[in-house]
Amino acid sequence: MSVKMINENGSIVIDDQALATVAGLAAMECYGVVGMASRNATQGFFELLKREHITKGIKVSSAEDDKINIDLYIVLQYGVKISVVAENVISRIKYTVETFSGVSVENVNIFVQGVRVQK
Numbered sequence: 001m002s003v004k005m006i007n008e009n010g011s012i013v014i015d016d017q018a019l020a021t022v023a024g025l026a027a028m029e030c031y032g033v034v035g036m037a038s039r040n041a042t043q044g045f046f047e048l049l050k051r052e053h054i055t056k057g058i059k060v061s062s063a064e065d066d067k068i069n070i071d072l073y074i075v076l077q078y079g080v081k082i083s084v085v086a087e088n089v090i091s092r093i094k095y096t097v098e099t100f101s102g103v104s105v106e107n108v109n110i111f112v113q114g115v116r117v118q119k
Helices: 016-028 051-057 082-101
Strands: 002-007 010-015 033-036 058-062 067-077 104-116
Touching: 002 016, 010 016, 016 033, 016 051, 016 058, 016 067, 016 082, 033 051, 051 058, 051 067, 067 082, 082 104
Parallel strands: 067 104
Antiparallel strands: 002 010, 033 067, 058 067
């Protein structure tokens, strides 16, 4: 799916991959986020994705009234408070996506797939 906006000059179509890239880069800037995890982590194993494949850990879906829902699968740093980091990530993604694309974000869901211990 993609988001389509129509105005008096024509139409704008924004692909979900573009929105996922913006959301992923905004999430990676937040303190405590080590990286994105694959959406299909099975049996407790997760794969930490490199920056080139950041959109594989993000699912963008259309909601009603030209809004979108974003699901993020992330890996956090050991020792951070998960609820605080999740709230920061949610607000950062919502602000960044709405500012850059003009598309309203209805929900941002955070799925913590793992915790990484830094040496």
